Amino acid sequence: MRRVLGWIAPALILGVLVFLIFGPLANLLLWAVAEKWFYPHLLPSEWGFAFWRRVFSARSVAWEALGNSVLVAICTVLASLALAIPAGYALARLALPARGVILLVFLIPQAFPNLTVYVNIARLFYQWGLNGTLFGVVLVHTVHGLVFAVWIASAAFADISREMEQAARSIGAGPWRTFIDISLPQALPGLMAAAIFVFLESLDEFTGSYFVGAPDVQMMPLMLYSAGAGGNYQIASITALVLLVPSLVFMLVVERFLKADVLARIGK
Template identity: 70%
Template sequence: MTMFSALTSPSVHAMPRIDLWWVPRGVVLGLLAFVVFGPLVNLVLWTVAERWYFPHALPAQYGFSYWARVFAPRGNAIDALTTSIFVALLTVALSLAFAIPAGFALARLKLSLRGVILLAFLIPQAFPNLPVYVNIARLFYQVGLNGTVPGVVLVHTTHGLVYAVWIATAAFASVDAELEQAARSVGATALQAFRDVTLPLAAPGLLASAIFVFLESLDEFTGSYFVGAPDVNLLPLLLYSASSGGNYQIASITALLLLVPSVAFMLVVERFLKADVLSKVGK
């Protein structure tokens, strides 16, 4: 009986089973990390590279002299950053001034062409930017808007309205209409119910739409180039000038200046734009 048990029981010294699935998964994750973070690492290296030439895989000399050159009075980076932020804030204000009433109407009113109206805001994204901005620049020259901040703000707003109106509509649709009716039943006017009930509840979604518009304006190049250059100096234009001139250090520093607020604001969007708001987009 003892011999039979020893023969049928599993061996104490059996080899452990090795899971080899971690090899392809590790390779895939490594490639994904390289695709995502590789360009960012290269960008950061260029910002501190004093000398970097073939065949060196890493910079031959590190330093911060190009940072000093970018932020010097003649570097125009501070002026470009200030103008870019100013234009982006004006774009946000103009977009929200239109998107809040439009989004509320699209969320609350039973419009037969509601879907068509929402799709109409996608038209600026449906056509190639280059021929559109060439014609806009020609029209703006005739009315005196080319090379001005208001002209650039108007062009940026045409793109920002896509995010502003769609997200504002979803934000107002996520607010229960019965809360407005309850406020009206205790004597509040329609404006008071909107101001004290609906608007605060929709504020996180509106904040997210404002951040999307801000980032879209901050990164917009084609419209800024054809409508604003050379009179309106923006960071994307400075980035283009440095890149086309082969000055990769200054171009990388400028790109990093654009990247930092984008990442910071996207973290804010992820916090405030909840799933119940996203589920209302396009409905």
């Protein structure tokens, strides 16, 4: 009896955790293929893919929103890495007097509620003519993505063996050649992980896209919000699944490339 009771409690806890994690996903999948589902039915009364055809029809904005979301995410990754690679290398390799303060500066956009930050950014962008443009959305996403990019890049470069760099310099390689041939290849797994984090953060970013891009720039998170607010749960579920797929794929890649020792160096 004690053994049975000892197994019941862990089993109940595990069951609750599984329900909390996979319950919403199961509900999402059901709504994505439900054509009619009304209370008090526990399952849809009619199944089908009519809403999938409606979402991805030629007259729908889904293709434009998906294209804009992917394009903005790619541009955000390129802009973030262009700034994060030199910044991360300098923070990891140079004896900067206020290194901790510099790292904290990149956390400032995360230290305040996103709504208050983006409202003021939208006001400035309106004055500069950047509201309703893809370039403006990329700028906002880049500010948000630099937090991941700089912190992970600095940890990746800090994990590089200094002996290999010194050996390259001792046989005549200059600073640039040493960086390209020695430092950058060793830091590449961490930089790939940073790029994936920034891509996923940009792909799912709603608040900045709404205040800077809407209504001129169609984005998948905006489409998801509009469908959910309008009670179109099938369309909202389909849009959420489209956003969920790259997140799951890329998180598996991150788990493979981002090592525990690199994570341990973040912020040091």
